[in-house]
Amino acid sequence: MATPDFILELREQIGHAPLPLPSVTAIVFDGEGRVLLNQRSDDGRWSLLAGVLEPGEQPAAGAIREVQEETAVDIVVERIVAVEALPLRVIANGDQVYWFEVVLACRAVGGEARVNDDESLAVAWFEPDAMPELNERQSRYLKAARDESAPPYFVR
Secondary structure, X not given: OOOOHHHHHHHHHHOOOOEEEEEEEEEEEOOOOOEEEEEEOOOOOEEOEEEEOOOOOXXXXXXXXXXXXXXXXXXXXXXXXXXXXXXXXXXXXXOEEEEEEEEEEEEEEEOOOOOOOOOEEEEEEEOHHHOOOOOHHXXXXXXXXXXXXXXXXXXX
């Protein structure tokens, strides 16, 4: 899915100025303990599934929607892994964003994993010991999601 209309409308008014946006990251496990990742079309890197929340959308509903839109996999959300305000990021087009990220551990309950929109080059399930490299933050989230006794991560 392309940039949501509400963001495009805001950008018409504020240009590239910093914009705080809520986002959700879904860490999706299947019944075998594998993790669902997508290879992003914007930078070619493998990543946990993530996206911007629509105005008024609950994080769990956003995770379900984003995973379905990007991979055609149906999920249930099981628990909060992390809540974190991220540092300022400048997108390739010059837009500045402060992401406020809610990270959720999820379980696949249906669908067949496939590229389902233009945000991904590939979608695949990975065994924990055969994962492509993730960035430090996503690696930390994945480690916490695997430990069901871990409390949610947040910066104090």
